[in-house]
Amino acid sequence: MAHLKTLPLCAALLFAAACSQPGVKASQPVAVETQGQQPAAAATDLEAEAEAQARAQAQAALPKQPLTPDILFKFLVAEVAGQRGEMGVAQATYLDLARQTQDPRIARRAVEVSMFARDQAGALEAARLWAAAEPASERAQQTLAALLLNEGRLDEAEPILRILLQENTANGFLHLSALMGKLRDTRAAQELVERLAADHPTLPEARFAVAQAAAAAGRPEAALAALQQADELRPGWEPAALLRAQILAKTSGPDALAFMRDFLARHPAAREVRLAYARALVNASQFTEARAEFTRLTGDFPRNAEVSFAAGLLSLQMGDVEVARDLLTQTLEYNPRDPDMVHYYLGQVAEQMKQPEVAAAHYVEVTTGNYLVPARARQAALLARAGRLDEARALLAFTHGENDAQNVRLIQAQAELLRENKDHAAALDVLSAGLKRFPDSADLLYDRAMVAEKLDKLDMLEADLRRVIVLRPDDAQAYNALGYTLADRTDRLAEA
Incomplete structure (x- = not known):
């Protein structure tokens, strides 16, 4: 049963009490309120005064809601129900509280609980209450617009979006695609974005939003035309170039590569496009060119694990094992997402450099994931090559895979080891035993x-x-x- 994340009971009581006590910032938990603050000794009197004024202004804008026994009781019922996983009770109680108090903090909580309970109608009603109670809140208006869009109510969402775009025009257009993402009628979404963008004909972000909507609606020609306009308004803008390459790649990989190559010739400092270009070269099996780009990117993205790993792997593929070793070793220092994979390829490098002990040490470090079985198989092969076949077999026999597919591959690896040593009878026994487990x-x-x-x-x-x-x-x-x-x-x- 799902449970709602809640504050401890004492914090919930403080939240409720704050409705009637000025000077307490109840809309955020203490951890958020203090995050990033300077130590008291370093804060100036001016900073402290400004912070106090901001708190006072925010508090003054909130309704002065008296804390009645009824409100406190309902609040506690909602929180306890959420803790117990009784989401229907929690959602209904919070929504009733929001209607009763018209407090934006409670309305916001009602939105969160309704969304957690997958009650779209309740979430929309709570969002309307929140937006009405706190009309200056950009987050409240964004939430209401998003919920309206999710319900396909574009006509109601449009005026809200216009206001939001007036207040935060450039960033607003950049985030429009996220709001439109769940709309099933992609053509209607495109038309809405075009209407919103028409008010901002010289804004490249507006043309970018039109391109995103057109691409989502399956109209690549319209998307490319909008991106051309964005490029004319802001030459060399990387987000537009990346989207153009993405659209081109869906129909012609060579066209996408040619576009990025030309773009980089005109804008050599565009490192995000260069990274996309390097990845595309790998996908096109143009490894020599990809290696050159990734090697250059190691300077553009210092201490970037993905870049150094790609450069190292391409160096390994091209036989430059010493460079590969150095780059992959650096990758481990950059906190890679999958260190097991890096250790596996360092083991491969060490094998090519005729360093079996070093290779085995790296394979031992692989303890989980897709490279577990290949690493154990290589470990076993190194043991067998050193005349330690029994140890090699034991290593594979006592390794436990994370799923049936891995366990099957471990059985195959043990049988392959025996076949390589011409012991076909033992290999048959291993496979027959494996088929009893996986018939x-x-x-x-x-x-x-x-x-x-x-x-x-x-x-x-x-x-x-x-x-x-x-x-x-x-x-x-x-x-x-x-x-x-x-x-x-x-x-x-x-x-x-």
Whole structure:
């Protein structure tokens, strides 16, 4: 059962009491109110006075709501219900309190609880109360507009959006796409954005918003035309260039690459476009050019894990292992999102540099995720190469995958290790034991069929391959293996 995040009971009581006590900033918890403040010793008298005035003005704008026993009781009922996961009770009580008090703080809380309870109608009513009680609040108006848009009520949202755009024009247009994102009628959303943008013909952000809406509506030509206008108003603007490249890439990867290449020739300092260009080069398998761009980006984005990792991986792919080692080692210092992946590739680098101990040390560091099985397989291979086959098998046997797919791959890795050491009988035993755990694993069945062929167990091979074909009817490899075996190893050529 879902539970509502609430303040402790004492904090809830303080919130309720604040409705009748001036001088207490009840609309935010204490942690938010103090965040980022200077130490008292460093604060000037002027700063303290300004802060006090701001608090007083904010408090003065709030309604002077008397704290009656009824209000306090309802507040406690709502909070306790939320803590217990009784969202219907919490939502209904908060909405009733918002109607009764017309207090923007309570109305805002009613919006939050209604949205948590997935009550769109209640959230919209509470948002109307909040916006009416606090008309100067940009957040209240944004929330109301977003909820109206979610309900498809564009006509009601439009005047609110116009006011918001007048107060915060450039940033407002940049955030319009997020507000429009849930609209099912993308063409109506585009028309609304075009109407709003018509009031700001010389604002590049307005043309950018039109382009986003047109792209979402499946009208790339209109989007590109709006982006051309944005570029004329603000040449070299990276957000517009990135959106143009994204639109072009949907129909022609080469066109997107050509555009970004030309843009960078005119605006070489556009590092976000250069990063997108480098990624696109990788996707296009143009690795030499991609490496050059990522290497340049290591200077543009110092201590950036993604950039240094990409440059290191491309260097590894091109055989420049020392540069790859240095870049990947730096990546670990930059707090990468997936250190296990970085350690895995550092292990690969060390293997290429004929440093098995270093490689094994990196593979040991891989403890989770998609690289767990490949790392353990490489560890085991290094042990086997050093004549420690029993240790290698034990390592794989006692490694526990995070899911069935990983456990199947661990069984395959152990069997492959034995096959490489020409112990096909032991490999067959490992795969047969694995099939007792995972009887419908097409991968294990195929591998066992290949081992059975080495041991002249053609009946087992045929049975396993036919089972693979049942499990994966489009598996061309299984069909080919079965046909080849029937033709080459039996007298059933016609059947093959």
